Amino acid sequence: MRILVTGGSGMLGHVLVRALLTSHEVTGVSKNGNYDTRLCDLTNPEEVKKLFSGRRFDLVIHTAAYSDVDGCERNPKLAHESNALTTKYLAAACRPARVPFIYISTDYVFDGRQTALYSEKDLTCPINVYGMTKLEGEHYAADAPLSVIIRTSWLFGPGNPNNFVNAILARLRSEKAAKVLADQEDSPTYTRDLALAIQKIGQYAESFSKHNPGKEFHDTFQVCNAGVTTRFEMTREIKRILGLREVRVEKLDRLPSEHRPALRPRFASMSTAHYEFLFKTKLRRWQDSLKDYLSENN
Numbered sequence: 001m002r003i004l005v006t007g008g009s010g011m012l013g014h015v016l017v018r019a020l021l022t023s024h025e026v027t028g029v030s031k032n033g034n035y036d037t038r039l040c041d042l043t044n045p046e047e048v049k050k051l052f053s054g055r056r057f058d059l060v061i062h063t064a065a066y067s068d069v070d071g072c073e074r075n076p077k078l079a080h081e082s083n084a085l086t087t088k089y090l091a092a093a094c095r096p097a098r099v100p101f102i103y104i105s106t107d108y109v110f111d112g113r114q115t116a117l118y119s120e121k122d123l124t125c126p127i128n129v130y131g132m133t134k135l136e137g138e139h140y141a142a143d144a145p146l147s148v149i150i151r152t153s154w155l156f157g158p159g160n161p162n163n164f165v166n167a168i169l170a171r172l173r174s175e176k177a178a179k180v181l182a183d184q185e186d187s188p189t190y191t192r193d194l195a196l197a198i199q200k201i202g203q204y205a206e207s208f209s210k211h212n213p214g215k216e217f218h219d220t221f222q223v224c225n226a227g228v229t230t231r232f233e234m235t236r237e238i239k240r241i242l243g244l245r246e247v248r249v250e251k252l253d254r255l256p257s258e259h260r261p262a263l264r265p266r267f268a269s270m271s272t273a274h275y276e277f278l279f280k281t282k283l284r285r286w287q288d289s290l291k292d293y294l295s296e297n298n
């Protein structure tokens, strides 16, 4: 397949591009052109049109986003442009040739008041700008005749020193005691596991488009590692896996709001039953994925 991956330099995007390159022709694009990606500012509709002109993609995977949750709160215009409008332009570009379009979304479309796992059908009600603009993106994604929304949560993996696991690792290795927030419950997700799921869903969407000419197709999947935890508990697990006995991990209930302007859903964990049923697979426990990641990267 000829596949366009937006956000090809991002934490998820660069892992996804590498995984796809083994059997597909992949074009990765990003805003600044890192990780061998092509430069393209997706907030500019003319640049998006140019990206598609004279080229036929079999699948478009839109991972690009403004994913800094507090940054979005401080700059809602950029959040709207990066998360909602980019999706609108890409979905429109996919329409004429009926290119299957996958949009990566987030558990932050939920308000976090539920105590049971969120299903794809539960009411969305974001409580911060990031979640609102990602939800707008979900609505725009459905403008493509063959669209799939994949919601995921709390990513970790190689390539981004600021992701939670990488940042906390640096602290555990340099500090005597680390205070870590325990105010949110969620499902950590390893980018490699998510990339594998995206590939399966992509093949499914492409095969649907080939075998059902003229038909529309819209679906939403939730993909995250199994289990629910807090950042505090995850830090203790990292310490345990790596045998870092000297450092103390202490629980922090909340941060002052000037440090964290965006509200977070208290509980945003999602059911992955729809994905697991359709693809006859089981997503790994976050602890097992974390162990793999730590042994691959340390």
Ligand SMILES: NC(=O)c1ccc[n+]([C@@H]2O[C@H](COP(=O)([O-])OP(=O)(O)OC[C@H]3O[C@@H](n4cnc5c(N)ncnc54)[C@H](OP(=O)(O)O)[C@@H]3O)[C@@H](O)[C@H]2O)c1
Binding pocket: 006, 007, 008, 009, 010, 011, 012, 013, 029, 030, 031, 032, 033, 034, 040, 041, 042, 043, 062, 063, 064, 065, 066, 067, 068, 082, 086, 104, 105, 106, 107, 134, 152, 153, 154, 155, 156, 160
């Ligand atoms: N991180 C998480 O914990 C998490 C949780 C749930 C869902 N998600 C979703 O998962 C997806 C991937 O997240 P991530 O953490 O991997 O993202 P990331 O590391 O922040 O990377 C974002 C990517 O988007 C690109 N980008 C941003 N604005 C762009 C624009 N205007 N034009 C072209 N490219 C642009 C960036 O390019 P440059 O590098 O050149 O700026 C970068 O490649 C996102 O859709 C995010 O909403 C993430």
